Amino acid sequence: DVKVTQSSRYLVKRTGEKVFLECVQDMDHENMFWYRQDPGLGLRLIYFSYDVKMKEKGDIPEGYSVSREKKERFSLILESASTNQTSMYLCASSPVFGGNQPQHFGDGTRLSIL
């Protein structure tokens, strides 16, 4: 089974802090994704990566950046955290040519910005 592991289940940070959310997958997948999930809004794509050091903006990239230095690891960075970034963050991965391939999700990180 594919395993997508997010480093923290719960995280509390303060406004203005630089925040790192880490995600690791163990199935050698080319594609990795970061979503945020908010009640009533479903999942919205922040960034995705289709190869090491490659990234593309999703639907809501403002206030976020990403890093993919190794194939198995995809990091989401909040450069200066704000209260409106309080949310559930989900990481996912899928194989290459993934249009017909399901994405595999981690258990999520619930981030609170105070």
Added chain:
Amino acid sequence: AQSVTQLDSQVPVFEEAPVELRCNYSSSVSVYLFWYVQYPNQGLQLLLKYLSGSTLVKGINGFEAEFNKSQTSFHLRKPSVHISDTAEYFCAVSDRRGGSNYKLTFGKGTLLTVNP
């Protein structure tokens, strides 16, 4: 661009009753279709997918969905639900063209609550 509409944000049902969760999509190109389930405090897991062939697809836990191209719908059904089916369900589509077009577009989710 694609969009997905889940017509009901919440669906309460009694145990052993049938259930249908509705999903309509809009797209200028052909799509693949997925249903995911999210149990409390967990990530999403794949329930079923429609790629091609028979329009009736069967998934895990007794769920099935029917693709209707003329109505651009992909409704999820289960003939008899259990308490353990209580979860949020997400419909999603992706572009068949491939390349970098393998992003998923999700609906806003339907919370299914099964009561005893």
